[in-house]
Amino acid sequence: VVVNTCAFIEEARQESIDVVLALAARKHDDAELVVTGCMAERYGEELAIALPEVDAVAGFGVPVTLGRKPGAAPLPAFDLLNLPRPASAVPWAYVKVAEGCDKACGFCAIPSFRGPQRSRSIDQILAEVDELVVGGAKEIVLVAQDLASYGRDQGQGTKDLVPLIESVAARIERVRLLYLYPSDLTERLVDAIIATGVPYFDLSLQHVSAPPGAAHAALG
Secondary structure, three states: OEEEEOOOOHHHHHHHHHHHHHHHHHOOOOOOOEEEEHHHHHHOHHHHHHOOOOOEEOOOOOOOOOOOOOOOOOOOOOOHHHOOOOOOOOOEEEEEOEEOOOOOOOOOOHHHHHOOOEEOOHHHHHHHHHHHHHOOOOEEEEEOOOHHHOOHHHOOOOOOOHHHHHHHHOOOOEEEEEOEOHHHOOHHHHHHHHHOOOOOOOEOOOOOOOOHHHHHHHHO
16 A cells, blocks of 8 residues: 655645554554655654654655565666656546756745755657647646746856747647746746647635735734
């Protein structure tokens, strides 16, 4: 049994622990319980000590060898950014274009376990999009933790998502974007999104409210 955990906010961490403990109480003697995902990456050994009921705690890219027969072929290493994904069974498909984040928002723990931003090349992304289109996809959803900063880490001097959007839009009927920071939403980027035929903006507006006292003072 593999539990894919979340470490973004306290409620998600508690829910992950609750699920792990509930499954540990129900699993058969010959079953193996593995904890992976963001909590495993962020807390690692600390989590393994706190949950003796778990057979393995595996962070990102860590092969799990439980139950493997002696002499079995070695497990391949993998990277979340370039991990092959199965063909979509629905008319839309998610395509990851970058992993990690360089921002240091006080409310967010993502950089601590996803690391700094790493962008895929446009050629890699378009090759995946082409395969999905051949497989019947009608809509591509471009995904990253900080999508508007795509390409900034590739030594280009600027962060420029627009050419990628335009190249994907030329291949498929609809393009959608997740997730954009409001501070990076330029007029040029807005125009590029509208031109895709899906004027859809997913902006990270959570956690913008000040403490109650400051909010009341500002309103007053």
